Amino acid sequence: MDAVSKPALAFESAFTRRSIIASYFLVIFLALPLWWKTTSIERQALPVSRVYAATGRELAFPIHVALDTRNCEVGTDTIVQEVRHHVENNGEFKQNGLSVEVSSATATANDYQVVLRPGTRDPIVDGRKVTVEVAPEHAGVAALQLADTLATLLTPYTSLRSSQAERVVTYSPRYRLAFTLLNEDAAAGNAALSWDVQNALAAQLSPLLERLSVLHNFTIESQVQYHGPLAFEPRALQVGEQIEHGLTPGDLTVFVNSAEWTLSSSVSNDPVLHFVAFIPSSKHSPLRIVDSNGLPTSSNAFILPQWGGIIIHNPQSTGIVPTLAGRPLDTIFATFRQQLSALLGVPELPPHVHARTRGVAGVTDWQLDALVRRRAAENAASAQDTLQSIVRLVAQIEDMPVGEDVKGDVQDALAALDQAYSTAPSSSTEALTFASKAQSVASRAFFNPGMLALLYFPTEHKWAVYAPLFASVTAPLLASLIREVLAWKKERKAKARGPQPVDSQRPKAE
Amino acid sequence: MDFIVTFPALVAGRLVLALSPLTHYLRDDHLLSSPLTSYSRLQEGIYLFKHGIDPYSGSTFRHSPLLLSLFSTVIPLNEVTAAFLWTASDALAAWSLVRIWRARQNVSSSSRDSLIAGLYLLNPYTFLPSLGQSTSSFENALCLLSLMLACQKQASASLLALAFLIQLSLPSILLLLPLLLLLISEPTSHLASPFFFKTDIRRITPLAGQFAAYILLLSGAATLVCGNLNWVEKTWGASLTLPDLTPNPGLWWYFFTEMFDHFRPFFLIVFSVHLLIYVLPLCIKFQHDILYACYLLLGILSIFKAYPTLSDPGLFLSMLSLFPETFPYLHHPIVTALLHLHAALLLPLFHYLWLNQGTGNANFFYASTLVFGMANGAALLDSIWAGLRIAIGEVKEEHEVLQE
């Protein structure tokens, strides 16, 4: 085919053509911000380096122990030296982030005071003071004995059995305590129709809750149930003349019949601790807890780890009790109190140490301080873990949106964590407050629902959606652009070679 | 035949049809009226407005507040007034088309006047929506009126008509630039002899300012009528965000019915920007005959706007009669005509099968909208081709004109 010359047309001038192409690109260029806005996934930069910098950091609690040896013949300086030596050799303190400083200075309010006295009685705790009596014949090992006592008092958790550790509930700033009077079958006799829960709570539990208020807040609720059947049949025991019924350790683990008992509702996110007073029906009365050999034990209460406590109440006389009150109820609530403190991780005093008064709800300052330190350390570590998980997850999944709120939460958690570290030396309670805040903010960031938006839309699909339009639209646009650039270069070369008559048209293949 | 005779006859015929009960059956047809132009929805809006309920607080009513105030205060809208109004709007449109033709030919009357008026009034794509009392008839009339006034160099009136048109239908903003250029150039045909735009382009600035003032004025009036700004989102916003997925002969509705939620905003942007992208190139290419660029942009709108009805391609096809000089250069008029015929049969059939009969499914109707899109595309492309090709004129035998 041969091309034939034709008249030059105004709309075919290079200028017209180039301005047309330029106008296409102009609109696309102007639309770019909108494009960007509608397709970009918000991914705020997380303070990754700060998160990793916090790794392995532990709360440090300096402990001042004032040694009072006035009543002792031993030289103050020597015994201080010796105790220091033993404390430094004891790894337990370091493990728990405690730096113990022993001195003979007089104790201030927040210091622990150790009074050394000749005698043979067991150590006695009173407030932050412990009185240790040393028999004259054991004066040589007094320092070692002292250091050991200090270790058991200041770090009571290292000696905890794992079963005891497992039943402690995870920390929460607020717990709901649900007390239930559960009659197995009230219509069949042997039941309590109501209980004087208000007074029992005031008498037995309120002091403890007050004492623990530095750690937790509590919401209290109670109910009475009249039909709470067991999911299994307790085994019958012949005890003397009587038939009794027994719960084996196996039965205890399945004791809670969650299908039939209405114990909790999901109305709030606070963890619930259940305390159930179970009154067996006349058919199963009396009900005892038996050991693995099938012999009745003296105990009538047990703890379900992380869940709560149950006490089996066999009333003195069978029949319907209109209101459970007075001594039997006090006994029940006293047990509930012990179960609660065990569930919350209040350490027990070492067996050979006695408290002078059990007046402060049975929790001495030593115990409370240890609990606060432990909860603070726990929360700080958990917050660190959560933050690291977030950072790892975000790095792993490229399409995960990270909103301003997530970033803010992570920053807040880091700030709270820093504050926890910095306040730990001066106040373990404040450290706990900050550490617990860090933990809750960090987990809020972790569970932010906005991060899940695109988890299920793989990248390949995106191309399948974009390609049909954009591949076919951009091809002619780019081709023309390249052609124009080439033509323009050629023109410039031609111009450089020599002045030629201006021809608005491109050279044609003739 | 004499235009003085035929035109009233045609209009009278239209009026008889408009008064017939046919309108009832066509009123809610998705091909003839979109949610933005439906007569029933207009009635609903007026009813709510009269009962003191903000019609824009719901989603049914998406008409301009100007129509609302017109029909709730000046003209009561009922069967009879509606028949007269829609007929009048068609007559105005046809008359404007004739006046544009005359301006383009630079004559005071011509023998083709009747033909051109007939092509508008008898075009099924325009008179069926008008019988269905779709307010798209008003849009067409305003559009032609605006072009006619621009051809006659009545700048203010023309811009005011355009401002009214944009109140009714946002996508018509595409016509702003060519209309401004038309105001400072000639409407007569220069397709055969292209030249560079002669007038100083800066002359459009005061005109644009005037237009902005009209838009502000009308928007202010609309806001006054409603008492709040809800109408912006409900009327103009609908053309951009496609909140109502009612089927229509266009390309948007099924695309966004099936689109994944995550990509919806992005493709809404793409579809809207895509409309804008044609304005400058067409104006540059047809700078010697801006009226032709207007015509082509109406073709673009009829294919790609968010809520088209049959009256949009109807306007485009009716305007074809203004450019008889291009007819010899059309590439494939038969193919285009057959495609249109095909689509015109398929669209109502498949719509009926899917939504009334229940024997078809959505894909049937979607496929016919694709055919319809192809038919309109073919008409548009052929018009562009012919409008350019005419400049070369006749070539010798055994020669052919191609684009490299």
Add this chain to the structure above:
Amino acid sequence: MRLSVKSFLCSLCLGTLAVARLSEEFNEELHLRPLPDGKLAARFSFSTLLKGATPRHPETLGVEDESQLYTLFPLALGQILREYAVTELHLTLNAGNWNYDRWGYPDEPGVGTGAELWAWMGEGGTVTVDSRWRGLRNALAGLFCASLGSLDEQRTTSPVLTFQPEGSLPNGNASYQLRHATLPSEHVCTENLTPFLKLLPCKSLSGIASLLNPHKLFDADWHGLGVHVRYLESAGVEVRLAFQAVFDPVRAASDKRRDWSLSAVFDRRIERVCPVARSSVIRVRLPQNEVYAIIPSPSTMDKTYATYIVQEVGKPLDVAIIRPEETLFEYLIEPQTHISVHRTLNGASQHAGQLALTITNNHDIQLQTGYLETMPWLLQFYLHTLHAHIDGMPRDDLVKLISYIPPLPHVQPALLQAVLTLPPKTTLWLTMDVVKPFLAYTEHPPDAQRGWDLPPAVFVPFASQNGSETDSDPQLHAVLSDVRSTRMYTPVLLVDLATPDFSMPYNVIIMSCTLIALIFGMVFNLLTRQFVVVRVGEQSS
């Protein structure tokens, strides 16, 4: 056996003693009445009163709440009420259509099919009413294993005219808000009954509640459960759990007779009393103008009712009514209510239709009725087409529009409240055109072809105001006093919406985009390329 009797006696005397001391009170009642079409309506009502309690004030939501120490009051429900500071709450879950024409008014007015939840909540405090409403929905959904969580804003309205508080609202000056939502597609089942029973102090193990046998209840022609919480200024907070069912003794009996007994209907008898129930009463409405026998002998009896005090009569208790002279029961049906309502959705098209209602006044006096539609945006009204006809004559004057809130897709349903005037002994035809919207493919449920359930309309008949002549006529006066604001629910509707093809997303993207790209590319080429004139024919090549 002797032991159980002894313990029962013991429990009886001690039980009454104990209950007298409590600040909580539990009463249970079973109401049985024969229906004109031979069926038997049973209504269980269990109410617990928390004496002297007040609903939580919303402004105290930020501060520590008092301890919730309950004995009989259901703790799980009490927690929800306090957490969201709910003053009054009504939840009903019903299955089947209550047939007003045959059965008359139900004992419990809330008989709309599916789930209905409405609550009055005080304003104020930091937490908004809407967010508490959301929390309440979700909490109740969890409590009753029902999909109440989907009673979202798209179904929530505030029809204050129809749903007035049944109790009192504390602090008269504080403002209260109503939230109401229905979910007609929810079906009540055993999974909802189990948590319902758990809220009862005696569950279904003793007392009247022991008759609640799921196998029989869910076999009934109609059944529904309800939870009603209200505040009574003089008494306290009352929780009433109700179960209502319509049984068909004729269907169950082999000899097609209407005789029934507790054991035949429920497959259970009352073996023992609930020890904490203050009163436990079975009331049986006696057949009128018929020969019958009732066993065992009731505690008290008058012309219309036989009453059994469960604690007093011998157990096991099995009430039965026998009609010795009746051999075969035949239906005798005439409308039992003041008005009869039927609602249909006409039109086969998937994009438009017509909502049609026929309302018949069965009385000789003019009545008025409130008319409430809470319609999700799946059906949109053309209100301008709302017309009334009587015998083909347009009577638009009988319809008075009170309020209308148009629907907003994905946001709120439509709320239409109107008052209709019904001339004596006439039928009013009400029609309105509707449009059905088109949904994106992600918005359709998995079984999209099934259609969508639409909530019932609610009618509240009341006596016409121009009552000068009615005062003189004692019969009309009786009718009027009987027409109390009882809500009547119409049956639900099913609307089918046009569906897109669910397998098409990528196809549509490809095809539509190809067409657009084709036109775009060709226009671009036409505008940027140049013409060439070439010679064709024999010389070439």
